[in-house]
Structures are given as structure tokens and as C-alpha cells.
Amino acid sequence: MAAPLSTMKFWKPGAEAPGITEERELNTETTGSPIIFNPHTALSIEKQRQKLPVFKHRNNILYLVESFQTVIIVGETGCGKTTQLPQYLLEAGWATEGKVIGVTQPRRVAAISVANRVAEERGALVGHEVGYTIRFDDCSDPQATRIKFLTDGMLVREMMADPLLKKYSVLMLDEAHERTLYTDIAIGLLKKIQKKRRDLRVIVASATLDAKKFHDFFNLNESGDPNKDTCGILTVEGRTFPVDVFYTVSPVPDYVKATVETVLKIHETEEDGDVLAFLTGQEEVEKVVSLLQDQARSLSRIGMKKHLRILPMYSGLPYADQMKVFERTPPTVRKVVVATNIAETSITINGVVFVIDCAFVKLRAYNPSTAIESLVVTPISKASASQRAGRAGRNRPGKCFRLYTEEDFEKLPASTVPEMQRTNLAPVILQLKALGIDNVLRFSFLSPPPAQTMVQALELLLRSRSKHLQAKVSLHMMQNFNQLCVLAGLDHYGRLTDPMGVRMAEFPLSPMFAKMLLESGTFGCSKEIVTIAAMMQIQNTFVLPANQKKAAAREHRKFAVAEGDHLTMLNVTRRAPSGVQEHFLNYKGLLRAVTVREQLRRLMNKFKVPRTSSEGDPDVILKCIVLGFFSNAARIHHSGSYRTLRDDRELHIHPSSVLYGEKPPKWSGGFSMKCCRRQKYYMRDVTAVESSWFGRVGPHFYKQAKHGSLASKRSRVL
């Protein structure tokens, strides 16, 4: 029998206009060749372009770009800003004399699909007048391309070769409200460039919420006279349908159960239309999917006319399963997509009319006092809630069911903490230094990272090395700074070392990886290390399908080696080519690892790292890994768990490691630390090592011990 239909009660306050800020019509299969239009159909394209809401602001936009160095465009979903604005600028002559109009996107697929669409509108193939540049795929022509779409990370890379971005006349940062790490870096750098290049125009496309923050940041007018502002704002209305928002009457004790009940309630009482439910992670998604599938079976047994088709969606899902959510269902079937946050920005599913929002999201957090990254289930922001709601109004008016009270909604923060404020800054600092920002403390951050992190350590160490000031710096800051010094990316004055630091910054990887790669040639194992580094960039080498866990685990054991995960990865690449499917390997990931490896090899050649092989000797490889990852070392504790060398923190081997469940090695290293649920700390990518290797590799690092509790540890290490 079906469970009694929902006891959930919702109420609907005054209708809310969803503040939607994105307009990508994401075609997930963008690799097909674009259609070329003949002049006859071009007329209708012109008409379509004129119908977009942004069109009637055309002259105003061009006037603003002419008059202000920076223009903030608040453009709601479907207004056409991403595709039209660059074309208006092109038509108005902003791309003459070899200049380029650049438009950044936070995601690769978006850059490709938008470039394709704009090329289509202009009746040409992408890669000529309109092009794109993303990592591993440059589809632009240095001579011919006038409008270039690129990822924000790519723009930052380009600044290394061309610090003033001389080839660009205008740069538009799209989706700036998402505040990704690279968007924020680009924003800070562009402000700096604008002071030297008065002719460079910057357009920031953002949500309403942030417009003023961007305006105040970019406005260089200090006179108080608004007539002298250097930054203007323009709002363009969107083209979406209204979404009715409902809240629960009382707080929900268990949002997983509540999601299931709400789906059933919608199915029972609402008209046609697909459902999209947001949850925080894979486990929750699978749980809801399985509960709903049970219910759906019962419902069809009792003769419910309309069927439910329940589909999970998260990034770790195999590609073929992900594609299922885009398939159309017959009118007698209601599609229910149970997704993680991937459905909030990265993908758009057509046909969604009902959204269920649990109010939570899993976010990365960085704890500077432990140097450990963790994933924390956090309440979403209001901006995020409205983005989720907006997913219901893409095709026709929709409804959003929030599994929380209106009172709780009011307590949510206005926007999500920018990535810049919750990430490890070592790579950011290295990049900024490489871009000639000597004093990273003076860098104009749109949202400055917490002062208590490495930045403060840098300042204190740069200005004075007196004991008095050092006492104020906590141990971890010294360690972070020291880590970069030992890696030799920075000297003790905080300057980028040449060549080591300069080269490290050029690698699209964190400093530890770069160090390991650059030294691997002299260690005699660069061929192996480059493969291992590439493999470490993919999230999961192995896949564990929910219904075949045991069979998969059995297959995975076949690749395992006693030394640990790093050499197991090497083993996978050597033996995997046949039978990726049967061995339950991450096919997409392995393909990606191959491209990453190619890029790394090119950089290694550029820096003349000798191509050497350990010829089957594992120790050389492991020592080389320790060289980069010396700061991540642990030894076994009599309790059976591990303790970190740097601060005696309790650690466990992550269940995904091949060393999990085996006789634990005395020492482990090379791992990355993750804090997962219940405040337990885990090591991922673990390798068994010898204690004697650390002292030789990172003596300065562990010497720092004398400032704090590490002293006793160190004597045991060396």
C-alpha cells in the first residue's frame, strides 16, 4: 500500500518574483557542428534578436559603455545579455583595429555553447569572428576573432602573458554573482589594469543583490559628486514565468522524508509538470530515489493513472545515467529529478514546473588553523533559494515548495560566502605573485579573505621578523608561509623565487603538485609522477554503483598495491585500457586524466624536466611524492588511528583508500586531508612511507615545531 499521502502543510505568502540571474539555455551536447544560416533565414534571426528584452536597452547600454569605465548590468534570466551585448559592442565598433571583446563564463560548457550560439546568429562557424578559449580547447583565431568567450580561469592565465590585456577593448564578466574564485581574482586584477588603461571597458553582469557592491568597488570617483562616477548600473528585465512560493507552516524535522512526502503530494494534487528536488549529497539523493521508487510501485498497483519516473542527478553519476534526466517523458509520466546543487547553476532541465527546496547545500570550507578542507552541510542563502525557485519558471508558471518556514527563510544570509573566503589561499597568492602583485595584502579584493590566514602571516613576516610580532602569528600561519618557503616558491622576503616559484605558478595545479612534478626528473621518475599527478586530479578513479557495490569492490582490489593509492593509480593506467566497464573504472575521469597529463608533459618539456623512469622501483616515486606533500604526514597511534605530524591531530584512512581495511602502515604521507561528517578527519590518496624521508625533505617545515607543540614530535621524526 502507498503510504498515507502527505501530512505536509504549506502556505503561500504574497507571490514572490524569483530573482533569477542566469539565462543559459544549456545544451549539454554542444560539440555538434553549428548550423549555418543563409541570408534568407538571417532575417528571422534579426527579428528574434530584436524580440529579446535587452534589445530596447541597446542604445542606452552603448551610451553607458562609452561614458563609464565600468558598467554593471543587472540582467535577469532570458534577457539575452550574454549573446547580444557582445554583438552590440561589435556593431558599434568596439572591435576595430584588431581589438577583441572578451566575455568570461565560470564554466567550460557555457563558454562553448554561448560561443556556438553567437556564431550561429552571425551566420558563421565558431572559431573565426566568434570564438572561445577554454583549457584544453582553443577555438579562436588570433587574427580573425573579434568576440571571444572564455572561462574566467583562462582570462587570469592570459594575464600572465599579457598583464595589461592589451588585445581586449572590452571585457564582460558574466555570472559575476556566482563569485567563483577566478571571477574574484579577475575582478581585482581588472580594477588594477583599469588604472593603467583608461580605455579598457569592463562590464559586470550580475544579480540585483550584488549590483551595489560591484558599483562601489569599481567606482573610482572619490569626489562625492555623482556626475564624476566612473561606473554605471543598468537593469534589464528578464523573460521568465512567475513562480509561486510556498513555505511549511512549521519547521520540518527530516527534509529527506519531507521531500518524499512533498513529491507524492504534488503528484496527487497538482496538474501536469515535472518535479525537481534539491538535496545536499549523493547519499540523500539515492535515499530519496529509492523511497520514491517504492512508493511509485505501490501507486501503480493501486491504479494511479499517471506514472512517476524517478531519476537521480549528481556529478558522480555515470554519464549515461546523467543524460536520462534530459530525456522527454510521455504525457502519462511525470518526471521527478532528485538532484544535488548541480541543478542550481550547472545544468538546466526543461519541463520543470515544481521545485522542492530543502534549504541546505554542501559547501567547501577551509579551516586555516588546521589547514584542512571540509565539506559542510550549510543553510543556503536567499540568493540561492531564489535561484532554485526560478528553476520552476523556465517554460511556464511554476511552484516552489520550500521545506522551511517563512520565518526561517528570513534568517538566511543574503548571499553565499564567496569562494575566496573559504579556500586555501596558497595557490592564489602564488598566482598573484606571478602576476606581479608583490604586496598581496594591498590587493584589492572584492571580498577580502579572512585576515587571519596566510595573508596576515605574510604581512608580519614581510615587515618584521622580530619575536614580538612572530608571537602574534599563530603556528599554522608560520607553517603555511613556511610551507611555501620550503617548496621554494617564495623566499623569506615573500618574493617569488626564480625559477622555482615562477615555474610553480605556471602549473595549473596547487603548489605541492607543481613542486613534485618539477623535481621528479632529478629523482628519476618523471614519467610515473606525471601520470600520478594527472590521476590525482580526478575525483574518483573507481566507481561504486549502488546496486553492484560488492562486485565493484572485488574488481577494484585487483588494481590495489600494498604501497598505497598513488601506485595503485599508476597500476590502473597501465592495466586499464581494456575493460574500463568491467573493472568499474571512472571512464570520463580517465579520459580527462589523459588530457591533463598531456598538458603537464608540455609544461615539463618547457621547463626541461628530464624524462626519466624509476623502472619498477617504487621507493623513488614515493620519495618524490613526499617532496611535494611533506606537510601531510601521519604516523600510526596505538589506538589504531593516525596522528598528523604537524599538529598531532587524529586522522583516519578514508574508506575509499586501498589501505583501508588492510594492515595499517606505520607511517603514511602524500595524502590530502578531508574532514567529513561527524568531525572526523580522513586521509585520501594515502601511501605508506618511511619516517626518515620527511626530515630530509622538509627540515625547515618541521623545525617550526619549536614555536609550539610540535617540538616533541620532531625529535621522533628525525
Add this chain to the structure above:
DNA sequence: GAGCACTGC
């Protein structure tokens, strides 16, 4: 003893 939101260079 038991688990990994999502991007990007």
C-alpha cells in the same frame, strides 16, 4: 572502523 557539493587553470 565505514564515505566524496560544484567548478576552474
